[in-house]
Amino acid sequence: MAEEKVLQTNNQPEEVANLEKIVTPGQLVMKRFLRNKLAIAGVVILVCMFLFSFLGPLFTSYGEYTIFFVKDGVEFSSDDHKGMDPQESGVKINGKAKPSKAHLLGTDKDGRDILVRLMYGGRISLLIGFVVVGLQLAVGVIMGGIAGYYGGVIDNLIMRLVDIFYCIPTLPVMLIVSSIMVAYGVPQEYKIYILMLIMGILGWAGVARLVRGQILSLREQEFMVATEAIGLHPAKRIMKHLIPNVMPQLIVIATMGMGSVILAEASYSYLGIGVPFPLASWGNMVNTVTDPIIMREYLNIWFPPGFCILLTVLGFNFVGDGLRDAFDPKMKR
Template sequence: MFTFSFLGPLLSPYSQTQVFKGLGLMTKDYASAIYNTELRYTVQEGEKFGAAERAQFLLAMGKNQTDFSVGADSYAYVPLGEGSYLLMKLNPIAEALLGNLRSLTGQALEPAFVQAFDKAFKAKEEFFSVGGIDYRIVQKGKTSQVATIDDVALATLNVFDAYLKENEPLVNSFDFRLASTRAIADKETTFKEQDLTFNLIDEDGLFTVVDDKGTNIAEVSNIIVNPLEQSLFLEVDFKKAIREAIANREDKVNYTEANGNVVEYVINRVNTNYYIKTLVPTELIRIYEAPSSEHPLGLDNNGMDVMTRLMYGGRVSLLVGFVVIFIELFIGVIVGGVSGYFGNWVDTSLMRLVDLFNSIPFYPMVLIFGSVMDALEVPPMTRIFLLMAILGLLGWTGVARVVRGQILSLREQDFMVATEATGIRTSRRIFRHLVPNVMPLLIVQATAGLGGIIISEATLGFLGLGVKYPLASWGSIINVASDAYVMTNFWFMWLPAGSLILLTVLGFNFVGDGLRDAFDPKMKR
């Protein structure tokens, strides 16, 4: 065990804190999607439709009114299918009171205009046309105003995505969006804009605009698809595939990229949001890797070599055991030797001190010290020395009682009477004549106690109060067995450490039994 723990790390090609990484696949958030619930505005070039106008428009919609005013300007809107509205500015040119129509511009009204107005007014129609110009009749109390109509803006829930960058000016223009929105509302398959004919393909509410040559121009949908990182650019075909999957309530999409690779995307719905995830190659820590020729006992939950950490952990566990035993022997021999030699009130006082330390609950006190060190964030190396000191200070009482008992029986023997008669000073009598006679028993007790100390250190490490990461001890290594899944699926994480603790404790116990038999005179008969 000493060879494994102290020479092994010198031969190991790895360090106890070396983390092994490898290329693997990791689920990564790629994009998000949501059904659009906020109107998006496209304003006619040269016109104004700002925040004040939009607020009044939404207010009018809430009141179920078809017209509204902002300052001296009057506006009206008409629905274009579901979730789309054409916003118009009204320019009054005439008004009628009790059927008498008069001009507001100072120009005479043409008979054809008056005739068309009378016909629409009697039929209670809001719109009429004269000479290719559209007019609207707006009722304001008892007065009816006639106004020309100027298209100002388009408000829609649909999102327009251009396939090619050179088509963005066209797709983002007011006229194109208005024409396509009207075609969608009227369920038409074609529309014209800028002397060009476009075809409209309806795919269950997702619309593709195609030119007369069959080239895809734009996608129109009320589902917004955006990348989660600004550095990413989403192809329109990818957005279309995601939208189709969401519309069809699918949770996976196999998308073929431009280079021919087929990538699987997973769609997770969280309330009204849809998150698109994919597996991307990335450098991952190789955790819970099974034993191999490179790593005979595999890799742990931190991606570190288990065998190397067992070697370094053995150093710590054995070092803690020997140092704690030394502290116990040092304090116990002094207290027990002085108490047994002097007797009387000295013996009584020191034994009451022993009783006081014996009354301290060992594990609760050690747990308290461990929690305090956690709170103070004590460095791992400092923690080891403090742990050894605490274990030693709490465990010396047994040695003191053994030494006291032996010295009580030895101090009245002839050789001690001779040392007193020759005038040897007291300290020399105790430590040069009495203690050496007790030493065989102390060696036996120390050897047998090493196993208990190693188990105590392993218990504290298992509870997370012993040696801390990144340093290793057998107890902290076996701590992973607190997870039932790890214990049942990754035996190489805890079984070797448990076996080393078992073998070490058994070994020291056997050595202790052998030494006891060797020093026992009765066994020599």
């Protein structure tokens, strides 16, 4: 008996050590994510872009719409006339100015500081990404959750609706809506909200299909049978017990979807059906490349917003890939 007690006593530190090695699923995901160098690079890129876009304007003395003029070599702005009148003879807009100490990236064709508009444009592009992805997730989770949980006729109806939305060509719809807004004189400030609404409505089908597939595989498991036995309301069963089990996939979809939405907004703005001027977005700043003279001789006007789009989309894709690998239990590295 004494020997058994000694053995038990000697085994206690080993048991404690084994307990200390136990990690939670969240810690395991974080450990895998931090090992992924590309994912960390993506996080660094996104943090820099967010700081640049949301905090950068706090450290500038120019506004988003500030126009710069020049007379006899003296520059003044629409915010500070310095005793000069922009309507005077000899005063001209300081457009397409080369990079200088006063304007690190120069000015655009309308005499606005490119660096400042890059910051404000980043705000618009990133906010559009968040709003559109949030709308897609909200609609997709609700529709997919209902389809997967109830099944039967409801499932068939929702899935046919998903098929219809998959068949809708987004670009022609945006062109038609843009023409309608012009025809009915919709104010410019409302166009950006309509843009986000349409992009969100047309993009929820993929989320719904994913959520529905995951819920179909979960609803017959023991924990769901138990929730039904205690009489839990279906809405609570879906939102409290089923959706949390789909969160890893939703996080990955949201992260990678951000890059896709930013690219889509840039494409629409480039075509003139996105964020309306004079609001700045990276997409409508790149739109200036349609002028062959600007494309050939003024790299400083169109390259910076294009580079910001490239960096941001890469950052979201790197983070999305890292999260997908981190949430995958089959990943060994």
